[in-house]
Amino acid sequence: MREIVAWVFGLGLIGNALLFVPQIVAVWRKKTDEGISLVTFGGFSVLQAIGIVHGAYERDISLLLGMAASLLTCGTVTGLTIFYRVKRLRRERGAQ
Numbered sequence: 725m726r727e728i729v730a731w732v733f734g735l736g737l738i739g740n741a742l743l744f745v746p747q748i749v750a751v752w753r754k755k756t757d758e759g760i761s762l763v764t765f766g767g768f769s770v771l772q773a774i775g776i777v778h779g780a781y782e783r784d785i786s787l788l789l790g791m792a793a794s795l796l797t798c799g800t801v802t803g804l805t806i807f808y809r810v811k812r813l814r815r816e817r818g819a820q
Contacts, residue, residue, distance in 0.1 A: 730786050737790020744797035751801060757808040765802040772798060 751760060772795040779788030 734786030734790055737786065738793055741793035741797045744801055747801045748797060751804045755808060757805045757812060760805045762805050765798060765805060768798045769795060769802050
């Protein structure tokens with residue numbers, strides 16, 4: 725039973741990672757940081773990094789891989805947000 729729960733937990737974490745994909749697509753297509761909370765996505769990314777470290781210490785491969793997948797997708801949203809925010813701010817400064 726423990727193995728089944730661990731397996732389902734791992735699938736849940738992969739599902740969690742996939743939930744960030746629509747946000748990646750939206751930011752990429754719109755090419756803007758508008759409406760994206762950098763604090764929220766940055767905070768999620770930090771928590772996922774901590775989850776990876778915890779998974780490594782506990783030797784929990786499901787947690788480690790699930791958090792790594794989530795960090796990849798959430799980190800992509802965070803990175804795109806930073807990229808487009810810097811680009812927008814530079815453009816706004818240049819227009820003044």
